Amino acid sequence: MSELIKKNGCTFVRVRNYTNAQGEIQDVTINVGTSYENAKKRDLQFLQALKVGSLKNSYADVSTELLEVARLELISSILAPNKAMSEAQKNAYVHLMDGLKFSPETKQLYIFGTKVEGTKVVKQEGEYKADTRKPLTKAKDLLRSKLSTGKYRQYVLSQLGEVTINKQTLELS
Secondary structure, eight states: EEEEEEEEEEEEEEEEEETTTTOOOEEEEEEEESSSHHHHHHHHHHHOOOOOSSSOOTTOOOOHHHHHHHHHHHHHHHSSOEEEEEEEEHHHHEETTTTTETTTTTTTEEEEEEEEEEEEEEEEEEOOOOOOHHHHHHHHHHHHSSSSGGEEEEEEEEOOEEEETTEEEEEHH
């Protein structure tokens, strides 16, 4: 079940009883009224000015040199996104409003925005596997945790019945 709340020009969606891929059940609030493009611009400026040696590194297998490689790859991905993938994504969904889209093929609702800090309530813990990521992936994830875009999340909802947004009803069956 989800609930749409508008406040001060922002749109918040409260998702209740969301089950992630690891089986964790949670309630969370997402702000779908933020600009991902503006976040990318801020991240680009941050990454271009970043001196990776100043970061606290929580992974023993991630060197300063690897953090620099990760920084350069993240800058490159912001400057030259995969255009073919972007176009395919645009055409695969019905866009309901900023941050909300529906897939007619899978009958799923996608909610994309920034997770509002302090709103996540874990109702049941999930089962998480050991960390087997490669060092470069860990380095990128460490840098992403410092970025504005790193706060964005996507939740996929299915089997909802109905969702009402601005007096329009969408039936998910």
